[in-house]
Amino acid sequence: MKILGIETSCDETAAAVVADGVTILSNQIASQVAIHARYGGVVPEVASRQHTLSIIPIIKQAMAEAGTGWHDLDGIAVTSGPGLAGSLLVGVNVAKALALAHGLPITGVNHLEGHIYANWLGGSIPIFPLVCLIVSGGHSDLVLMRGHGDYVVLGRTRDDAAGEAFDKAARILGLGFPGGPAIERAARGRPATLNLPRAWLKGTDDFSFSGVKTALLRLVDDGKIAPAERNDGRPGIGVAAASFQEAVIEVLVDKTIAVARERPVRQILLAGGVASNELLRRWLVERSPLPVLAPAPVLCTDNAAMVAACGYYRLHSGKQDDLSLDVVPGLKLA
Ligand code: KG4
Numbered sequence: 001m002k003i004l005g006i007e008t009s010c011d012e013t014a015a016a017v018v019a020d021g022v023t024i025l026s027n028q029i030a031s032q033v034a035i036h037a038r039y040g041g042v043v044p045e046v047a048s049r050q051h052t053l054s055i056i057p058i059i060k061q062a063m064a065e066a067g068t069g070w071h072d073l074d075g076i077a078v079t080s081g082p083g084l085a086g087s088l089l090v091g092v093n094v095a096k097a098l099a100l101a102h103g104l105p106i107t108g109v110n111h112l113e114g115h116i117y118a119n120w121l122g123g124s125i126p127i128f129p130l131v132c133l134i135v136s137g138g139h140s141d142l143v144l145m146r147g148h149g150d151y152v153v154l155g156r157t158r159d160d161a162a163g164e165a166f167d168k169a170a171r172i173l174g175l176g177f178p179g180g181p182a183i184e185r186a187a188r189g190r191p192a193t194l195n196l197p198r199a200w201l202k203g204t205d206d207f208s209f210s211g212v213k214t215a216l217l218r219l220v221d222d223g224k225i226a227p228a229e230r231n232d233g234r235p236g237i238g239v240a241a242a243s244f245q246e247a248v249i250e251v252l253v254d255k256t257i258a259v260a261r262e263r264p265v266r267q268i269l270l271a272g273g274v275a276s277n278e279l280l281r282r283w284l285v286e287r288s289p290l291p292v293l294a295p296a297p298v299l300c301t302d303n304a305a306m307v308a309a310c311g312y313y314r315l316h317s318g319k320q321d322d323l324s325l326d327v328v329p330g331l332k333l334a
């Protein structure tokens with residue numbers, strides 16, 4: 001069963017063809033990162049216009065790379081939320097037009113559910129029940145998954161999402177956008193010697209990352225961090241980046257493992273853009289008593305293969321939408 005996946009929820013225009021929910025036949029991504037970088041963040045109207053320009057070429061490329069014609073497809077899966085309304089509308093309307101033109105079933109996919117299903121594309125199938133840590137630009141959720149489409153959100157962020165915290169910290173340190181990869185690069189080989197606060201929120205499975213970001217801002221404002229390329233005895237940008245990264249990752253790892261120990265789960269999954277962070281992946285594997293699965297880094301950040309994988313399981317269980325499918329910018333997982 002071949003599914004065409006379409007993803008336009010934020011600033012990546014992506015299309016992919018996936019067979020049987022697990023085999024990637026093509027995975028095309030047109031990134032707008034360079035366009036938004038000059039504004040220091042995603043500009044919604046610019047994003048939707050770029051999607052409009054890129055969506056048809058990127059779908060054609062995905063179909064060609066997969067060697068697939070329209071008659072070979074069994075369905076179309078498209079992200080319908082959460083995300084930027086104007087961006088989501090481009091993908092959903094193109095998907096509906098294609099479904100109508102080619103007589104194909106369509107299913108709307110929750111972007112977060114898509115991130116989780118990136119774990120089905122790595123060659124081994126996850127085993128239920130499991131705990132998944134979804135860490136992206138908009139979410140830091142700890143989710144219990146008992147079966148396909150069966151989610152209980154155990155914890156979530158009370159303020160900034162993990163990716164959002166990385167992006168803000170990178171801006172504070174003058175490291176550019178997107179912040180996660182920039183912080184990770186700057187931190188490489190540097191000691192995490194600054195003592196930044198960890199918000200454990202004991203007794204809950206929730207997260208909070210605004211405190212560590214504010215603490216970093218205060219250090220910079222108070223002149224405690226040496227600016228780039230100056231070695232004057234003060235800790236530099238790299239040390240600040242490494243300290244920030246460790247403070248965020250330590251809380252993510254320890255709280256995820258605590259949740260997994262409390263429940264009768266068989267695996268821990270990672271998902272979302274921050275899941276491509278090497279330290280997060282390494283510490284979780286080293287410290288977890290359970291097997292840990294994480295998608296390949298290119299499948300952690302936004303892509304359409306994950307949407308097609310999720311769409312396969314949705315269509316398989318009869319979760320088909322009709323042409324009244326609409327976008328839901330604030331769509332929840334459960
Ligand atoms: O899942 P994603 O591509 O888009 C959303 O659904 O939000 O996640 C993007 C977020 C950004 O905040 C970005 O800074 C962060 O993921 N990110 C990282 C890394 N790569 C991307 N954060 C930490 N380390 C990374 N290597």
Ligand code: ZN
Binds near residue numbers: 273302
């Ligand atoms: Zn995402």
